[in-house]
Amino acid sequence: MNGTVVIAQKELKQLFGSPIAYVALAMFFVITGFLFFSLVGVYTAQVLQLQGTPPPDFNPTRLIFTPLYQDTSFILILLIPVLTMRLVSEEDRTHTMELLATSPVTSTAIILGKYLAAAVLFLVLLALSAYMPLSLAMIGRLDWGLLASSYIGLVLLGGAFLSIGLFASTLNENQIVSAAIGFALLLLFWVLGFAQQASGSGVQQVLTALSFSTHFTNLTGGVIDTKDVVFFLSLAAFFLFLGTLALESRKWR
Amino acid sequence: MIQADSLSRSYGERWAIRDVSFQAREGEILGFLGPNGAGKTTTMRILTGFLAPTSGRATVAGFDIVEKPLEAKRHFGYLPEVVPLYDDFTTREYLTFVARLKRVEGRKIRGAVDRAMGLCAVTDVADRLIRNLSRGYRQRVGLAHAIVHDPEVLILDEPTSAMDPRQIVEIRNVIKALRGSHTIILSTHILPEATAVCDRVIVINEGSIVAIDTYEQLAARLRSSEKTLVRVARPAGDLAQRLGRIPGVLHVTAGGDEPAGGGQVDLVIEAALGKDVREQVARTVVEAGAGLLEQRPLAMSLEDVFLKLVTHEDAPADGAHGAVGEGARA
Numbered sequence: 001m002n003g004t005v006v007i008a009q010k011e012l013k014q015l016f017g018s019p020i021a022y023v024a025l026a027m028f029f030v031i032t033g034f035l036f037f038s039l040v041g042v043y044t045a046q047v048l049q050l051q052g053t054p055p056p057d058f059n060p061t062r063l064i065f066t067p068l069y070q071d072t073s074f075i076l077i078l079l080i081p082v083l084t085m086r087l088v089s090e091e092d093r094t095h096t097m098e099l100l101a102t103s104p105v106t107s108t109a110i111i112l113g114k115y116l117a118a119a120v121l122f123l124v125l126l127a128l129s130a131y132m133p134l135s136l137a138m139i140g141r142l143d144w145g146l147l148a149s150s151y152i153g154l155v156l157l158g159g160a161f162l163s164i165g166l167f168a169s170t171l172n173e174n175q176i177v178s179a180a181i182g183f184a185l186l187l188l189f190w191v192l193g194f195a196q197q198a199s200g201s202g203v204q205q206v207l208t209a210l211s212f213s214t215h216f217t218n219l220t221g222g223v224i225d226t227k228d229v230v231f232f233l234s235l236a237a238f239f240l241f242l243g244t245l246a247l248e249s250r251k252w253r
Numbered sequence: 254m255i256q257a258d259s260l261s262r263s264y265g266e267r268w269a270i271r272d273v274s275f276q277a278r279e280g281e282i283l284g285f286l287g288p289n290g291a292g293k294t295t296t297m298r299i300l301t302g303f304l305a306p307t308s309g310r311a312t313v314a315g316f317d318i319v320e321k322p323l324e325a326k327r328h329f330g331y332l333p334e335v336v337p338l339y340d341d342f343t344t345r346e347y348l349t350f351v352a353r354l355k356r357v358e359g360r361k362i363r364g365a366v367d368r369a370m371g372l373c374a375v376t377d378v379a380d381r382l383i384r385n386l387s388r389g390y391r392q393r394v395g396l397a398h399a400i401v402h403d404p405e406v407l408i409l410d411e412p413t414s415a416m417d418p419r420q421i422v423e424i425r426n427v428i429k430a431l432r433g434s435h436t437i438i439l440s441t442h443i444l445p446e447a448t449a450v451c452d453r454v455i456v457i458n459e460g461s462i463v464a465i466d467t468y469e470q471l472a473a474r475l476r477s478s479e480k481t482l483v484r485v486a487r488p489a490g491d492l493a494q495r496l497g498r499i500p501g502v503l504h505v506t507a508g509g510d511e512p513a514g515g516g517q518v519d520l521v522i523e524a525a526l527g528k529d530v531r532e533q534v535a536r537t538v539v540e541a542g543a544g545l546l547e548q549r550p551l552a553m554s555l556e557d558v559f560l561k562l563v564t565h566e567d568a569p570a571d572g573a574h575g576a577v578g579e580g581a582r583a
Contacts, residue, residue, distance in 0.1 A: 006353045017341050099337035102301040103354045104326040251305040
């Protein structure tokens with residue numbers, strides 16, 4: 001446990017001491033900010049068209065934030081590999097992994113420490129993104145339950161993405177290659193959902209169950225299902241395990 | 254303190270090291286000597302748990318490195334061949350991180366870092382970014398990181414590479430200062446280094462141990478004759494022949510290692526092992542009126558010992574085998 005914390009602190013220091021954290025934050029906020037701006041614009045136009053007689057299911061939270069967070073998930077596919085690519089690759093390139101691996105810490109502690117640091121950065125990013133609903137809450141009523149469900153969805157999704165990105169980083173000492181592998185894995189899990197119509201019913205169920213989009217859509221829709229929560233948590237745990245395995249297996253290669 | 258029992262490691266078909274056995278006693282400095290690619294780094298990586306051995310066992314400070322890695326890792330410091338530094342940290346930040354990683358108690362960390370910086374003479378760059386340090390400083394920060402938690406065992410992979418001669422002397426002094434309180438194993442391909450700091454030398458070649466002994470013993474065992482160099486000012490025509498007639502002298506050859514200038518001539522007199530012919534040689538030269546300028550015994554340099562051991566050329570076969578046998582028993 002001690003080792004995990006020491007490594008997490010070191011990683012945070014490096015993440016915030018290098019441009020990568022700020023570039024990622026800036027990229028995230030420019031794109032989500034623009035999406036938010038245009039969604040609010042569309043919503044305003046619809047309100048004007050309806051001339052003050054909105055139908056009962058006309059919910060600003062659902063019209064603005066559900067699509068916003070759906071799109072955010074896609075931005076995360078691009079962003080998370082950038083956050084995680086250096087975690088192990090850089091240690092390999094500079095040979096500092098030899099220090100970590102010969103110190104009294106387990107491979108699990110190394111992986112968890114790095115994961116924890118990336119998770120902290122990701123949570124900071126999500127916390128800052130709360131300015132969007134909060135700014136609208138000042139001038140109107142929002143559906144807080146739906147927002148909470150969306151944020152839980154983003155945290156779970158991000159947690160799974162980070163562990164996949166971290167695993168990708170253990171595979172190669174080149175950061176760009178690690179980012180590409182991470183990006184490919186995330187995209188693969190995403191498009192599994194698209195393929196479901198194309199295949200037979202048995203395969204279809206498996207593909208649907210493995211796809212990010214299926215599970216995430218439930219959460220941004222306001223439904224917190226144990227099935228979806230377990231899916232993301234087990235996916236994160238599985239790839240953390242694979243990452244640990246990848247580090248451990250190096251001794252034997 | 255360090256015990257290796259027939260360690261072997263293969264990469265696919267190729268064996269990096271084969272059946273390497275040795276032990277380092279407490280407080281001893283053990284030198285690991287071998288040409289590049291001989292298996293020095295592989296052996297050290299196995300001892301530190303960075304690589305697993307294909308077969309064999311290794312214990313460091315009494316803990317098996319495969320079965321009890323965490324315990325073993327608390328008791329050694331390891332300086333890898335490529336110094337593992339974080340460029341975006343200052344020296345102090347880096348050493349503090351390493352101290353915490355090596356489980357130095359919280360309140361002792363500051364003292365431990367200051368001590369390590371003092372010993373390795375890097376206190377003056379404590380607050381500089383490692384990125385901006387010269388190679389000599391980087392190497393010394395690396396040494397500081399290996400000793401920051403005051404381990405009983407130090408494993409140093411080529412600690413003096415990339416340093417200038419003055420720094421090499423300083424680092425050797427640091428290593429010598431740790432002798433007695435620490436068990437040190439260091440690898441090097443710089444031969445004089447092994448004689449300068451090591452109590453015993455392990456010569457490794459092509460993945461196998463060729464010899465384990467003190468340098469003096471190795472040299473003595475491999476020496477087949479006593480050599481004396483004589484420098485004369487005016488070589489008389491028959492001086493060589495007269496020297497050759499001295500009882501015990503095997504042969505006399507002209508020229509030493511370095512050419513002598515100004516008409517001076519160097520003669521190397523080779524005598525049978527155990528025969529002391531120095532007195533007769535001096536008398537013969539003086540009687541010949543050749544003008545004796547210098548006379549000194551030619552010791553076998555470590556380079557000679559090393560080359561003899563690793564090239565198998567006219568090395569006494571039983572001697573080399575005896576060394577391996579000794580290693581296996583150890």
